[in-house]
Amino acid sequence: MCRAVDLQRAVLAKNDAAAHVLRTELTARGTTVVNLLSSPGSGKTALLERELRLAGERGVSAAALTADLATENDARRLARSGAPVKQVLTDGLCHLEADMVARHLHDWLPESTRLLFVENVGNLVCPAGYDLGESLRVVLASVTEGEDKPLKYPTAFGLAQLVIVTKTDMAEAAEFDEPSFRAHVQQVNPGVEVVLSSVRDGRGVGTLLERALAVAEGNHVHTPAMAQAGA
Amino acid sequence: MHEMSLAVAVVDQVEAAASSRGAVGVTSVELDVGELAGVVADALAFSFELACAGTVLEGAELITRTVPGVARCEPCAADWAVGMPPRLLCPTCGAAAGELVSGRELQIREVRWACPDTPHERQRQPITEES
Numbered sequence: 001m002c003r004a005v006d007l008q009r010a011v012l013a014k015n016d017a018a019a020h021v022l023r024t025e026l027t028a029r030g031t032t033v034v035n036l037l038s039s040p041g042s043g044k045t046a047l048l049e050r051e052l053r054l055a056g057e058r059g060v061s062a063a064a065l066t067a068d069l070a071t072e073n074d075a076r077r078l079a080r081s082g083a084p085v086k087q088v089l090t091d092g093l094c095h096l097e098a099d100m101v102a103r104h105l106h107d108w109l110p111e112s113t114r115l116l117f118v119e120n121v122g123n124l125v126c127p128a129g130y131d132l133g134e135s136l137r138v139v140l141a142s143v144t145e146g147e148d149k150p151l152k153y154p155t156a157f158g159l160a161q162l163v164i165v166t167k168t169d170m171a172e173a174a175e176f177d178e179p180s181f182r183a184h185v186q187q188v189n190p191g192v193e194v195v196l197s198s199v200r201d202g203r204g205v206g207t208l209l210e211r212a213l214a215v216a217e218g219n220h221v222h223t224p225a226m227a228q229a230g231a
Numbered sequence: 232m233h234e235m236s237l238a239v240a241v242v243d244q245v246e247a248a249a250s251s252r253g254a255v256g257v258t259s260v261e262l263d264v265g266e267l268a269g270v271v272a273d274a275l276a277f278s279f280e281l282a283c284a285g286t287v288l289e290g291a292e293l294i295t296r297t298v299p300g301v302a303r304c305e306p307c308a309a310d311w312a313v314g315m316p317p318r319l320l321c322p323t324c325g326a327a328a329g330e331l332v333s334g335r336e337l338q339i340r341e342v343r344w345a346c347p348d349t350p351h352e353r354q355r356q357p358i359t360e361e362s
Contacts, residue, residue: 003346007248007339011240011262095233126233128269129337151316155269155335158317187318190327225302225319225328226267229335 015130018098022105022133031113032216033101034208035134037156039149040122042142043166045074046199048117051209052081060213061112065104066119067096074119084110095126098133115212124153136215138208142167143176150184158188158226162195162211169198189224234271237337238278242288245342249287256345257291265336266300266315300334 010016026033038044048064055062066074067088075087088096088104101118109116118134120127139160141149144167150157157163163185171178182194193211197204215221245260260279264270272295279293300313304321310332311322319328 004341004343005248007244007342009244009339011237011244011337011339013244014240093236095236097236125269126236129233154316155267158267158319187320188316190319226317226331226335228328228330229333 012129012131015098018102019131019133022098022102023135026116026133027135029111030216031109031116032136032212033116033118033132033134034136034138034212034215035127035132036117036119036138036140037124037127037160038122038140038142038166039124039145042122042140042145043199044119044122044140045077047140047164047166047197047205047208048119049078049081050199050205051117051212052078052083052085054206054209055115056082058209060114060209061110062115062117062209063109063113064117064119065101067121069093069121078119084108084113090121094121094123095130096120096132097130101132114216115209117212124149124156128153128156128159136161136212136221138162138164138211140164140166141181143171143174147177147180148184150181150188154188155226157185159224160189160192161222161224162193162208163189164195164197164204164208166197166199168196168203169200189226192222192224232271232274232278234274235278235282237270238275238282241279241339242282242286244339245288245291246286248342249344252344254287254344257288258343258345259292259294260288260339260343261294261296261341263298263336263338263340264295265298265334267313267317267331267334268337270337272297296340298333298336301332302328302334303330303332305329 036044052062063084064078065086069090069092072087075085078085086108139156185194195204195207276293283289300317301310302313302319303310306326307323
């Protein structure tokens with residue numbers, strides 16, 4: 001009974017399987033999931049509040065699941081949009097996993113939901129490896145975070161299907177070098193779209209909603225080179 | 232730090248494999264960890280030891296093998312090491328990588344079961360995912 005065995009199992013196989021089930025079930029009922037990743041404080045909640053409000057004005061049924069280690073502040077902020085919102089408290093866990101999302105959707109998510117935005121825990125490391133059953137993964141970075149953020153967090157940016165720069169109204173004060181940021185994004189994720197946004201002056205607000213709806217309608221989504229893993 | 236979640240996932244899978252084989256202990260677990268998997272090997276080793284406590288894996292050694300990131304350019308039909316931070320643009324022609332050949336692995340490669348009777352004699356026996 002002494003032997004080595006080639007197990008060859010993906011460590012995240014359980015999460016990947018749960019994510020696949022979730023994506024299949026939600027897609028079948030007409031719900032598209034958008035996973036939002038960023039550092040803490042880059043403006044996920046502020047942008048999401050605006051996008052949810054816009055969805056409401058346009059008659060698109062959108063909902064949001066927002067995750068934090070503690071407090072329900074984000075859910076309260078997002079609820080001002082009028083959209084169904086639920087807070088996930090991770091009790092210290094640094095990322096969301098597919099089965100947590102599935103558990104929270106059960107008995108809550110309205111059947112008619114077209115778009116479900118999942119605001120991940122503010123963290124660019126841990127959430128990157130976890131598929132949540134999304135059809136669109138969005139990574140946000142604010143102009144104050146530095147142009148080399150995509151190089152510091154290559155897995156998060158490398159797997160993004162859309163990159164949104166936030167707080168561009170502060171770009172000048174922060175001396176944000178947009179061409180440099182774009183070049184760094186392209187280095188880790190060639191071909192991904194970069195959108196500039198500011199909730200203060202309205203720039204780019206609505207683009208996230210448009211891209212999410214395009215995905216919901218079955219339009220082509222960017223496939224990052226990093227996601228084309230032959231391994 | 233998501234390494235604890237990963238360590239628990241490794242332990243769960245190895246425990247399941249152990250119980251289906253009636254294994255009494257685990258000597259070592261070997262993992263392939265890609266350069267771009269976003270995993271810190273030291274944090275994983277620390278978490279692994281904690282996750283193993285009280286399980287059939289208690290005392291098992293974790294061996295991690297780092298797999299370098301390699302991308303492929305289709306027009307050039309060539310591979311290159313992407314490095315860190317990674318460059319997914321072909322160093323020859325500048326085209327986007329068509330594929331990441333390796334570097335995102337997070338895979339349990341091999342498990343060695345404890346061997347109370349004949350500690351020095353070991354035998355490899357590949358098994359399928361389903362067995």
